[in-house]
Amino acid sequence: MKKVVSLALALAMLLPMVANAAPLRQEVVYTVKKGDTLWALAEKYLGSGPAYWAIVFATNKQAQVDETFATIANPSLIHPGWKFLIPSAEEAAEFLKARLGRQVTVLGVWGGDERAAFEEVVAPFTKESGITMAFEGTRDLPAVLTTRVEAGNPPDIAILPNPGQMVEFAKAGKLVDISTFMDMEQLKKDYAQSWLDLASYEGTLYGIFYKAAIKSLVWYSPAAFEAKGYTVPTTWDKLIALSDKIVADGGVPWCLGIESGAASGWPATDWIEDIMLRTAGGEVYDKWVNHEIPWTDPAVKKAWEYFGQIARNEKYVYGGTTGVLSIFFGDSPAPIFDDPPGCYMHRQASFITGFFPEGVTEEDYAFFPFPSIDPAYGVPALGAADLVVMFKDTPEARAFMQYLATPEAQEIWAARGAFLSPNKRVSPDVYPDATTKAMAEALTAAELFRFDGSDLMPAAVGSGSFWGGTLDYVGGEDLDTVLTAIEASAVEAYK
Amino acid sequence: MKKGSVLPWLFMLPALLILAFFLVYPTLDTLYLSLFDKRSENFVGLHNYVWALTSKDMFIAFRNNLLWLVLFTALTVSLGLALAVLLDRVRYEAVAKSIIFLPMAVSFVGAGVIWKFVYAFRPASAAQIGLLNAILTNFTNLDPIGWLVNRATNNFALIVAGVWIWTGFCMVILSAAYKGIPGELIEAARVDGASEWQVFWGITIPMMKPTIAVVTTTMVINVLKVFDIVYVMTNGDLGTEVIANRMYKEMFHFRNFGRASAIAVILLLAIIPVMLVNIRRFQEQEAIR
Numbered sequence: 001m002k003k004v005v006s007l008a009l010a011l012a013m014l015l016p017m018v019a020n021a022a023p024l025r026q027e028v029v030y031t032v033k034k035g036d037t038l039w040a041l042a043e044k045y046l047g048s049g050p051a052y053w054a055i056v057f058a059t060n061k062q063a064q065v066d067e068t069f070a071t072i073a074n075p076s077l078i079h080p081g082w083k084f085l086i087p088s089a090e091e092a093a094e095f096l097k098a099r100l101g102r103q104v105t106v107l108g109v110w111g112g113d114e115r116a117a118f119e120e121v122v123a124p125f126t127k128e129s130g131i132t133m134a135f136e137g138t139r140d141l142p143a144v145l146t147t148r149v150e151a152g153n154p155p156d157i158a159i160l161p162n163p164g165q166m167v168e169f170a171k172a173g174k175l176v177d178i179s180t181f182m183d184m185e186q187l188k189k190d191y192a193q194s195w196l197d198l199a200s201y202e203g204t205l206y207g208i209f210y211k212a213a214i215k216s217l218v219w220y221s222p223a224a225f226e227a228k229g230y231t232v233p234t235t236w237d238k239l240i241a242l243s244d245k246i247v248a249d250g251g252v253p254w255c256l257g258i259e260s261g262a263a264s265g266w267p268a269t270d271w272i273e274d275i276m277l278r279t280a281g282g283e284v285y286d287k288w289v290n291h292e293i294p295w296t297d298p299a300v301k302k303a304w305e306y307f308g309q310i311a312r313n314e315k316y317v318y319g320g321t322t323g324v325l326s327i328f329f330g331d332s333p334a335p336i337f338d339d340p341p342g343c344y345m346h347r348q349a350s351f352i353t354g355f356f357p358e359g360v361t362e363e364d365y366a367f368f369p370f371p372s373i374d375p376a377y378g379v380p381a382l383g384a385a386d387l388v389v390m391f392k393d394t395p396e397a398r399a400f401m402q403y404l405a406t407p408e409a410q411e412i413w414a415a416r417g418a419f420l421s422p423n424k425r426v427s428p429d430v431y432p433d434a435t436t437k438a439m440a441e442a443l444t445a446a447e448l449f450r451f452d453g454s455d456l457m458p459a460a461v462g463s464g465s466f467w468g469g470t471l472d473y474v475g476g477e478d479l480d481t482v483l484t485a486i487e488a489s490a491v492e493a494y495k
Numbered sequence: 496m497k498k499g500s501v502l503p504w505l506f507m508l509p510a511l512l513i514l515a516f517f518l519v520y521p522t523l524d525t526l527y528l529s530l531f532d533k534r535s536e537n538f539v540g541l542h543n544y545v546w547a548l549t550s551k552d553m554f555i556a557f558r559n560n561l562l563w564l565v566l567f568t569a570l571t572v573s574l575g576l577a578l579a580v581l582l583d584r585v586r587y588e589a590v591a592k593s594i595i596f597l598p599m600a601v602s603f604v605g606a607g608v609i610w611k612f613v614y615a616f617r618p619a620s621a622a623q624i625g626l627l628n629a630i631l632t633n634f635t636n637l638d639p640i641g642w643l644v645n646r647a648t649n650n651f652a653l654i655v656a657g658v659w660i661w662t663g664f665c666m667v668i669l670s671a672a673y674k675g676i677p678g679e680l681i682e683a684a685r686v687d688g689a690s691e692w693q694v695f696w697g698i699t700i701p702m703m704k705p706t707i708a709v710v711t712t713t714m715v716i717n718v719l720k721v722f723d724i725v726y727v728m729t730n731g732d733l734g735t736e737v738i739a740n741r742m743y744k745e746m747f748h749f750r751n752f753g754r755a756s757a758i759a760v761i762l763l764l765a766i767i768p769v770m771l772v773n774i775r776r777f778q779e780q781e782a783i784r
Binding site for chain 2: 140143147168171172262264265318319320322323325326327335342458459460463464467468471472475485488489492493495
């Protein structure tokens with residue numbers, strides 16, 4: 001990193017010098033004499049010492065086709081008699097400009113394993129183009145991003161966990177229209193229209209979806225189910241019947257934890273959205289997300305009540321409602337793998353496998369689709385994805401966006417696991433295991449697909465009163481009071 | 496103009512400029528923004544203030560700030576005072592005081608995380624990872640309590656964490672004042688046959704009054720701005736919202752600049768009277784010297 005900075009500085013000083021020095025108009029073949037150094041040669045022929053990198057590059061390139069030229073492995077170790085190719089000053093300047101100090105700054109929520117995976121994704125890009133990535137990860141992305149955008153210092157690229165934020169920044173005119181430089185024909189082939197629509201605001205495409213997750217999954221332990229003779233339920237009624245049976249057997253059916261720091265409540269909103277798709281269908285769901293029906297609408301209330309049937313039932317949930325409110329969502333599925341199981345089922349997105357306790361292997365868990373409620377709407381899929389948007393239009397950022405849209409860039413992470421790609425060209429064979437492959441298929445094969453609604457709503461509702469409302473509801477608050485309060489915040493937020 | 500009246504201003508100029516730029520200008524800008532809508536585009540008059548003073552969310556925030564104001568201030572000052580007086584009589588005073596002052600050295604966010612662990616909840620059937628619930632379940636027959644999610648306990652749980660941090664600070668200041676009380680006064684009282692209790696109420700308290708007042712007002716200002724602990728431990732969920740956390744949410748999460756600015760102005764207005772009292776006290780104290 002330090003090297004890149006110092007090279008960039010050297011380059012900044014060097015460019016005018018190259019222009020002013022007696023320019024070397026043509027490339028020269030030079031044989032090394034005793035006492036020569038690359039630095040001195042560069043000063044003599046190119047007008048600047050640091051430009052010696054151009055000589056190294058040109059010579060090494062020539063050596064590949066003509067063996068009489070030297071291959072310079074170590075620029076500080078050269079021998080008399082070696083044959084160099086010194087490029088023209090113009091070529092040297094261009095080379096340095098293209099090679100050194102090019103960087104793209106990226107802001108995202110990833111840390112730990114996710115960040116390592118992303119860096120692996122970017123490595124071939126850096127190798128190919130010489131552009132390095134400076135990645136900044138924060139769990140409080142909205143705050144950091146808002147501050148930097150308002151200060152006039154946004155990152156080149158941000159990876160947003162929800163399109164609602166994209167809409168906010170697009171409205172404020174802070175984002176770059178990416179359709180001007182992306183291969184739109186290819187994008188339209190690679191992504192389902194619904195993905196492109198979600199990444200657009202008022203007809204302008206502002207981002208591409210990169211890492212997707214499917215949320216309508218119920219995780220369980222096949223071994224535990226087998227031991228007790230439980231079968232996978234295919235309808236809501238069977239799901240409730242199974243839950244009752246588990247209670248009758250002295251167990252707890254559901255692992256549910258909705259604590260998540262400053263984002264507490266979001267797992268509950270996923271539940272409600274999933275239920276809503278199954279009780280009211282896609283059209284009503286869209287109306288609800290766009291606030292064309294109020295929160296006090298019977299369709300909305302019904303979905304909450306279905307959720308309450310499980311989450312507010314002290315016997316159904318691990319640790320009772322206090323447990324639901326207190327336990328970190330990532331820790332909540334762990335009791336599935338205890339002996340005897342602390343609880344049996346966990347409804348959560350595909351990425352939860354990354355949170356399973358250490359020592360749990362692929363044979364220990366499986367999922368079934370969150371079952372249908374109203375047969376009229378079948379088994380819909382709820383999903384979410386990270387959206388890559390651009391705040392600064394630089395050639396480096398453009399190249400980076402183009403790279404991330406390629407199937408190759410997505411396959412690198414897909415092969416590592418805990419990653420589903422929304423890109424149709426990504427081959428299902430790259431997924432590392434059968435479970436991930438099944439999830440990828442569930443994502444593409446769903447009869448009805450909808451994006452996580454709370455991510456699409458304005459933040460004051462989607463990551464504000466809706467999150468908080470679910471906590472109040474699980475905590476015992478009256479449903480009408482909760483919905484009236486959310487509705488009050490929505491009226492202002494959707495303006 | 497006399498020479499003497501220009502020069503002081505010249506010396507003060509850099510400081511005044513910095514103050515104007517970093518304090519006066521943002522304050523005026525906030526006031527201005529509070530009269531506009533969420534994206535600072537349309538003038539909405541006092542709409543944001545009406546919202547701040549009538550909405551249910553803000554009512555909870557005001558109520559909790561009041562609760563903090565009373566409990567936090569009373570506990571930190573009284574505990575600090577008690578410790579200052581009592582620790583004066585123990586042999587390892589410096590060590591004991593250092594330990595009590597130590598939380599002050601922990602960042603507030605760090606303290607919030609620590610206390611979140613202390614209050615952690617696990618079902619009765621599982622092993623407790625929270626200190627408080629582990630004590631509760633191991634030494635009594637009670638079930639573990641969701642300290643931070645139970646509406647009856649969560650605000651008090653947060654306040655206790657705040658008191659843990661700030662008591663040491665109050666203790667150190669009050670201890671300095673206590674040691675400043677002339678020994679002959681106390682001695683004279685004892686010779687006259689005053690009990691310890693009488694010495695405390697009749698001499699110690701009146702002598703320390705100015706310092707107690709300064710410490711109290713400092714704590715009041717502190718508590719009006721309380722943010723870190725709430726943000727880290729509950730984020731204002733389940734009825735634990737406070738004014739500053741609400742302001743942060745409106746600003747950085749909901750991007751509603753109008754509302755956030757209105758809350759900031761209200762907070763400022765609430766703090767100004769306390770500030771004035773504090774400055775007056777301070778000046779009086781200086782005058783005595």
